[in-house]
Amino acid sequence: MTTQHINDTMTDPTNRTRLREAATSAFAENGFHATTTRDIAAAAGMSPAALYIHHRSKQDLLHVISRDGHQEVLQLVRDASASSGGPEDRLAEVIRALAAYHAENHTIARTVNYEIHSLSPAQQAEIGGLRTAVLREVQAVVEDGVEAGVFDAPDPELTTLVLLSLCVDISRWYEQDRPWSPGELSDYASVVALNAVRPRSGQRIDAATRQPSTRSASERMATR
């Protein structure tokens, strides 16, 4: 076996995939900080030295997992947003795609969303850019709906953040033994999201007007 042969084997894409899968499972199970590169290498059936051929560090693995996860979500959202139909159909598709992703991939989504502080500042900035791109993509659908007169969203960015919350947080509480399939859950999330933005006749919220201290804010949001 030549040195070239060894190098080819070591940099085999299959090894990269195995390492990523091992790291994803370990991070989800024990958290990023409690996981060692030795744990990851062992779970992938490799030596720690072999791991370092592919990744400089545990942080580098987290970065690759986080970047690819966010890029996948951005692509899902772009595809859903580009679907045919008006803003209501498109928003339903976007929310359904996001909610299903966070239910189906709840372990990786937790790592990707809650371990951002473990990345380097440059890595955090890159992931932040991808998150902003997701936000803007969804916000554009909300704004299209406002422009078309089918959505009531006085502050489209805030509306979008709240709708994203509804989807992202699914990864925190969703477990395989929950009585709802990802399909049911994502359908329901899209119903809730559409109900939240569709204009209503009559007063939007009675309760808010009972509190003088918050009245102006809620009125502004509800009426501008």
Add this chain to the structure above:
Amino acid sequence: MTTQHINDTMTDPTNRTRLREAATSAFAENGFHATTTRDIAAAAGMSPAALYIHHRSKQDLLHVISRDGHQEVLQLVRDASASSGGPEDRLAEVIRALAAYHAENHTIARTVNYEIHSLSPAQQAEIGGLRTAVLREVQAVVEDGVEAGVFDAPDPELTTLVLLSLCVDISRWYEQDRPWSPGELSDYASVVALNAVRPRSGQRIDAATRQPSTRSASERMATR
């Protein structure tokens, strides 16, 4: 200074508070695993030995912070749920209280919600019980609204989980430099939540019926 005097000083409630505040800040900034008991003691202006008079371990500190945080949230929800008015007013109060808590206490809320896997199994079970109590308290308001005919929530538990998601996830993205005050944000969350559960005339969601694979689930949710 007698031994008794030293012990009184060491177990001073002020020291416990300082330790908890130091631990809360450190966990929020660096994550639970990257924080050492030495970091916490130093931030509290105490020796590591003094820390161990109050807490057996870093995990014990996380447990106390998490338990008290969850008990505070449960009390907030109970108070809001017990407010006067019908289910709409009560749900608005509950969502407003939850959303405001997660905006105002976003750093501690992140630690409390995302570091649960760092607790012992017994501690996780205790926190799990408090979380279930919060869920059931909110779910009871949703069920009251369904019974009174003012809410459309075919699956009150799922509805409640989704509404809680909307509030809890605020702690993930809310920062002090966001353009919305906790009051504005919590008002808006209550508007979204009420819109999500109020019955609508006509077809609830057109988009869902376009997908045969998910039609039965969405129809069941929308119509039962």
